[in-house]
Amino acid sequence: LGSEVLDEAADGRRAFRFIRGPVFAQLLMADEINRASPRTQAALLQAMQERKVTVAGEDHDLPRPFHVLATQNPVEQEGTYPLPEAQLDRFLLQIDVDYPSEAAERRMVLVTTGGTEATAPAIADPRLLDQWQRLVRRLPIGDQVVDAILKLVRAARPGSGALPDLDRLLAWGAGPRASQALALAVRAKALLDGRIAPSLDDVRALARPVMRHRIAPSFAARAEGIDADELIRRLLAHAF
Structure with a gap:
């Protein structure tokens, strides 16, 4: 978030000055966020929910x-901390990234091992992106x-009775x-598109990335090999 430092002026007067931390960015990228300490993860809650931070x-x-x-590495769990449910709920989507296709991996190899450095061209500025976000909210549903x-x-709540078990x-x-x-x-x-x-097909298509990090299979479910995606599949069959 940042910290306050004590500055001393030429006349001897002292005052605290806030130095902004890395969170003050339009795009905050946290690689393997589950390696961040619980204190760091908790510090993101206000930023993600209220778009501000409070210091002193x-x-x-x-x-x-x-x-x-x-990002999270689903394989190696040594030295990691599980994200609290309150923080997971602040993420809009959880997208599972599998191994790339052969064509994508071929392009990846050629682009990243060549002598030319690839650059991403800008397609929008902050003002235009803000307009797009406002347009999404104005779309009728x-x-x-x-x-x-x-x-x-x-239906995806205990006690709802949507599924027998x-x-x-x-x-x-x-x-x-x-x-x-x-x-x-x-x-x-x-x-x-x-x-x-939006249509009902959109709900079906986005149910998993929106909900998979917002529900937790029980120990009994995990023991039977039932993960969050399978529970959502069953709930979709019930809802539609």
């Missing part, structure tokens, strides 16, 4: 737009799609932020 009782606004992009989102998310398989379920994230994500997908309204 004073608020400091973060740049707009502000995004957190984080039908009652049928909203009902489907609510039915799916509310759900309470045994689910340790904790999705909260209201899952509904909010899914409502925003389906709007964005519709715009990217050139449509003016």
Whole structure:
């Protein structure tokens, strides 16, 4: 977040000055975030939710737009800390990245081992990106799609009775932020596809990346080889 340092002026007067930390960026990239200490992870909660940080009782606004992009290594767990549920809930999506295709890996090898350094061209500035985000929120969403989102998310909670053995398989379920994230994500997908309204197919397509980090399979479920994606698949079959 940053820290306060004590400055001494030429006349001998002293005052604290806040030095901004790495979180003051439009795109905060945290590689293998589960290697960060719990204290560091907790410090991101206010930044991700309120887009500001508070140090010594004073608020400091973060740049707009502000995004957190984080990775986790699912293989090696030595020296890692599990992310708290409250922090996971602040991430819009969890996207599982598998091994690349042969064509993608071929391009990766050629680009990264050659003598020419690849650069990414800018396609938007902060002002334009902010306009796109506002446009997503203005996109109309039908009652049928909203009902489907609510039915799916509310089914993913212990005690909902959506599945006969759900309470045994689910340790904790999705909260209201899952509904909010899914409502925003389906709007964005519709715009990217050139449509003016989201559909039920968008809900099906985005249910896993929106919900897989917002539910936790129980020990009994994991013992049976049932992960979050399988639970969501069963819930989708119930909701649709």
